[in-house]
Amino acid sequence: MYKRVMPNGEIQKLIITEETAKIRPYAVAAVLRNIKFTKDRYESFIELQEKLHQNICRKRALVAIGTHDLDTLSGPFTYTAKKPSDIKFKPLNKTKEYTACELMNIYKTDNHLKHYLHIIENKPLYPVIYDSNGVVLSMPPVINGHHSKITVNTRNIFIECTGTDFTKAKIVLDIIVTTFSEYCENQFTVEAAEVVFPNGKLHTFPELAYRKEMVRADLINKKVGIRETPENLAKLLTRMCLKSEVIGDGNQIEIEIPPTRADIIHACDIIEDAAIAYGYNNIQMTLPKTYTIANQFPLNKLTELLRHDMAAAGFTEALTFALCSQEDIADKLGLDISATKAVLISNPKTAEFQVARTTLLPGLLKTIAANRKMPLPLKLFEISDIVIKDSSRDVGARNYRHLCAVYYNKNPGFEIIHGLLDRLMQLLDVPPGEKKGGYVIKASEGPAFFPGRCAEIFARGQSIGKLGVLHPDVITKFELTMPCSCVEINIEPFL
């Protein structure tokens, strides 16, 4: 239905120079001839470009669209790249000329355009398109020139798409021209334009390629779970603007994929369209005959058992964030960040997401700080993952399942936390004592703990964590006021 036609006179040419290669190498172009805009169509034309810019063009980084009033210009057009100081023009909706450097500054505060400046800002050369009289059509991907601005009265449109992805540029051009060719005098026709590449090669655009795909009717039925005749399926697909007919042995459906459907890249895309035309809610719901025996992930099974027993021991479960600030896991606990082997995040929006937690303690202390009005004692626990760098893993980091409990009261309650640990070991069937498979606590020290009130816990032959009374510095750094004891252990050895 959509046709590319040759112009009556000279074909419009867009010549790409080699300077664009380093910054924005690809360009395609086409002409919409004798178009009739109304206010609604005009607004829709602008909106389509915006929508395309946001999704398929990946916010103009991959492709940028420029549409121009052809009657104000004269070809051939040149797409080149120049030093910012050498580019000077009157941009869209402004009253005087500016250099590209000035424009970069001006648009820094423009809420709409400021997001696109980074694409070319720090490059030595900026892309720019001229006509044969030196009029600037646009400086992609930022802004068009005012001279060739499109209005409701525009009759002939020159469209150029520049970018870093050739396939996408072609798709985007196809979408715009097919959509608006409806309003051309010669309906559904698009006038061709020629693009000359730096190596001299000539390409004619838009491609408007139609292709044919073959899908078996029984495949569609099988994948969707329906029982339609091939003829009905062809009708459904045709309703979705995928012109189809039954051919061959009566089981094959030949489908014509128009240039407006660049999203159809596999038979499953066609199958989805058939299902949509059939109506999802018309499909009969059935249960698969898949017979399986379920298994729990052992670490989660252990976690669930321990959670219930911790609550039974009188502790309240907290749920805290896995991401936190560097201070939370280092400075506030008297450690240097380099000693923590923490995973660091590169683009946090706030300080609260600088690192992944290496201990559950800060989260629990912050929870206490947020609940100061609750009656004492506050007895909290959390059984959840922490993250540590580990070069033996494929990604270079791994999770550990930790259990952490805190007791916050007018007295530190070390014996209560110690008692909790004893109870946990009892539940895990770990007897007290250094004998094989048993547990023992040995005096230890740590910057987060009050001197003389800290112990390391050894179970099943390895150190699993520490318990003790928190150091007053830690307590005040987390904006707390009462004494506090805690225990934190790795529960993975108990699987």
Next chain:
Amino acid sequence: MADGPVAEVLLQRLEAADGGLDSAELAAELGVEHQTVVGAVKSLQALGEIIEAELRSTKRWELTAEGEEIAREGSHEARVFRSVPPEGLPQSELMRLPSGKVGFSKAMSNKWIRVDKSAADGPRVFRVVDSVEDEVQRRLQLVQGGQAEKLGEKERSELRKRKLLTEVNLKTYWVSKGSAFSTSISKQETELSPEMISSGSWRDRPFKPYNFSAHGVLPDSGHLHPLLKVRTQFRQIFLEMGFTEMPTDNYIESSFWNFDALFQPQQHPARDQHDTFFLRDPAQAQQLPMDYVHRVKRTHSQGGYGSQGYKYNWKLDEARKNLLRTHTTSASARALYRLAQKKPFTAAKYFSIDRVFRNETLDATHLAEFHQIEGVVADHGLTLGHLMGVLREFFSKLGITQLRFKPTYNPYTEPSMEVFSYHQGLKKWVEVGNSGIFRPEMLLPMGLPENVSVIAWGLSLEREHLLCTESCAVIMTYTSLLP
């Protein structure tokens, strides 16, 4: 209290009284606070029909603090009069006296004193009469003595205007004999004791009645977090349906498993800095299954397995970039890849519920971390109808029975469906999940047989929790301690 002295006296007086007695009067007679009598009345009432008590409201006139002072010392104007000697007093001196300012004008209007403005050393105050009757003081003393009714209405309101008198509402009880009246009341027991049981003395003792409308003593228990209780529920549902739990204990993931293996192109907006947390350290994944990686690269850039592909330059460096996983579908991909390596193929049902991370700005409805629930079924010949059937069973275990499906788009499923359910409370259809059939471009490079389909669905634990509890701020879940 019921066995206290006041109560005893009350009962005795009641026996002697004709008809009944007033609690306030009794209090005055006994010289105790009215509240003590009220307390005795109330505790006697609790014993049953011993007394009847009727609440009465009476009005009484009382002196204010100033009124009491005047009753004692005399009115301001009388004091002014008394402080003027026969030879008179300079007005300036008079005004300096404590009652001077207030009493002067009243004494003048009563014509008790006069001012001679022409006196030599300033205006001088002289007595007009020899003596005065301090009416105000007399009236106040009447009220003090409990004889306020002797004053006229006009007189009383005048004193009230001068803020010397107030009207008070007094609630008293009119106590009369009840049907089970007796002057002797035995002491009541509160609780059964071991001695009573062994001696059997409980049989002869009266027991104080319980107040069943009071609250009991809450046990000193710990609590599980409400959101995690919902997680336990979902785990239970999956296990009941035969789904095996996938390992998801890895928050850090490579872009390869999080995006590329799922056929999400490298230029996709979701791989933007804005939506995903990328890592500074460790920045890149060092180990990737390279022959699989090559198949994925080819599928993205050139197509294959019946697909056109995306036709762009796929870069290994981009795939190596580490991030905080944006969905648990990366864990599903790993699980399906492991499944594909086992020959011959056996069908599987997997699930996971774990934390995922999005680089969002926090507000009441958006979190940077939340929990994703995911279910996956891999088998021969699965259809969209099967997916809908599984969803129906899954949601009906949550009590959600009305489901409708709407077409949607996911980069790695085709067909894709949004799942809607009718929310009784909100009276509208709300989205409860997202689902679809994984694309062949994702499954075939893994090595899964061609006629194996994998259906999958997912929802967020926090959203589910919100819908069930109708609470507005999801962020409160992470900082407050809900008992």
